Amino acid sequence: MRRRATTMTVSAVTVAVLLLGLPGIVLGSFFLWRDAVDGVHRSAVTIMNAVDRRTTAAQPVQRDVVDNAVSSSSYAAYVFLRTEEGAIEAGRMPAGETISHTATGVSGARVTVAISRSDVVARIGYLAGLGAVAILVSFGVGVVVARWQSRRLSAPLIYLAAAAEQIGAGQARPRMKKSGIEEIDLVYEELVRTADRMAGRIAAERQFAADASHQLRTPLTALSMRLEEIEYLSDREDVREEAASCLEQVERLAGVVAELLSTSQSAAVGTEAVPLRKLFDQQRDEWERSFQTAGRDLVFDDEAGLAVLVSPSSLAQIIATLIENSLKYGAGTTRVSARKVGKGVVLDVADEGEGIRDDLTEAIFSKGVSTGGSTGIGLPLARSLAEAAGGRLELASARPPVFRVVLSAVPRSLDPDKILPAGSIISMGSRRRRR
Numbered sequence: 001m002r003r004r005a006t007t008m009t010v011s012a013v014t015v016a017v018l019l020l021g022l023p024g025i026v027l028g029s030f031f032l033w034r035d036a037v038d039g040v041h042r043s044a045v046t047i048m049n050a051v052d053r054r055t056t057a058a059q060p061v062q063r064d065v066v067d068n069a070v071s072s073s074s075y076a077a078y079v080f081l082r083t084e085e086g087a088i089e090a091g092r093m094p095a096g097e098t099i100s101h102t103a104t105g106v107s108g109a110r111v112t113v114a115i116s117r118s119d120v121v122a123r124i125g126y127l128a129g130l131g132a133v134a135i136l137v138s139f140g141v142g143v144v145v146a147r148w149q150s151r152r153l154s155a156p157l158i159y160l161a162a163a164a165e166q167i168g169a170g171q172a173r174p175r176m177k178k179s180g181i182e183e184i185d186l187v188y189e190e191l192v193r194t195a196d197r198m199a200g201r202i203a204a205e206r207q208f209a210a211d212a213s214h215q216l217r218t219p220l221t222a223l224s225m226r227l228e229e230i231e232y233l234s235d236r237e238d239v240r241e242e243a244a245s246c247l248e249q250v251e252r253l254a255g256v257v258a259e260l261l262s263t264s265q266s267a268a269v270g271t272e273a274v275p276l277r278k279l280f281d282q283q284r285d286e287w288e289r290s291f292q293t294a295g296r297d298l299v300f301d302d303e304a305g306l307a308v309l310v311s312p313s314s315l316a317q318i319i320a321t322l323i324e325n326s327l328k329y330g331a332g333t334t335r336v337s338a339r340k341v342g343k344g345v346v347l348d349v350a351d352e353g354e355g356i357r358d359d360l361t362e363a364i365f366s367k368g369v370s371t372g373g374s375t376g377i378g379l380p381l382a383r384s385l386a387e388a389a390g391g392r393l394e395l396a397s398a399r400p401p402v403f404r405v406v407l408s409a410v411p412r413s414l415d416p417d418k419i420l421p422a423g424s425i426i427s428m429g430s431r432r433r434r435r
Contacts, residue, residue: 006143006150013142017135025131029124036075036120037099043069043077044103044113051083055107066090066111075115083109094119156184164191193390220254273307274315276338276345282316283336287323291334294327301337304345308407314385315407318393321382322349322403329353330401340409347405348396355399364395 066079070091078091094116102112231243280300291298326334332352386393396404
């Protein structure tokens, strides 16, 4: 990555320097040569105009006319003026080839101005040397900037790989400062969201392990104690043998449960693209008969028409919990609707009941809080599942009651079969209603 970025930047700098530097040197040399030739011409014309003015005004032509021309020239100039009064010479005749111009006035005077060609060539060579140095300096600066830019680009990618490795190693949230590069920061934010979802699932699994451990070990312990008591108190040998055999089986079962819980072998369900239409059909098949028995209507309305990114079993359990609470505590028609909001999908579960008391609106998602004598773990578990899927579950309205689930959606322009592996679009079977 660093080598590729350095090569690309250096190549761009090289092309820019060559396209701008070399033509600049050529144009500069041309303008210097043209300026020298035009300067000689201007000097000769200026001297001759001054001579003509003085001759017309019957004034003597003095040496200052040619001296001024020599002193104002940017090169070592030689001037030779011949008039009717005589010849005037200023400067030193250059050796070798010259650039010269001769002008003739109306009075018959002639002036010749000459400069050394080698002086002009030397100045052009000096300009070319400065241009070459500038090109080398620009190239060196380009290399330095390219190396710095490559480090700036590659370092966040290295940190991004380290963050992914941290997630793979089990760290709940990777640690990385934002790089300031939008694309890399977007990938990092997605890694953070992935880590949050993983942390939520791990927490849910641990909570399940703790609850299952308590629920399973206590009756197994009581059963083991009861079998030991039967074995100890019974006078019949066959009863004691059967009790001992049952006790061994119970102890073996307890060991298996402990091993399964300690190694957390429960299968984790991944995030999939779940079509809401199929989810609504599955929930309608499960709950419609119960609502008909209660003399109520259950209506599903999928305005979004999208698939959502979530665990299918988690979303099914969330919606089933809200529908079951509506059936148990609500009244009138229960409506489950889905609509697109921004880049997500909002699922609302509402009914026409009296709603939720004001003192319970904040505590309804806390464990153990219930309005009808139930265990009070349905809504807290549903919220945990929603948060683990990267969404949220909230009470949008207390009267009438409206529970809202917000989830990420798959855009209409994308085919879930292309962005997710084959088989991700699942078909939900019927599930058993909780009692």
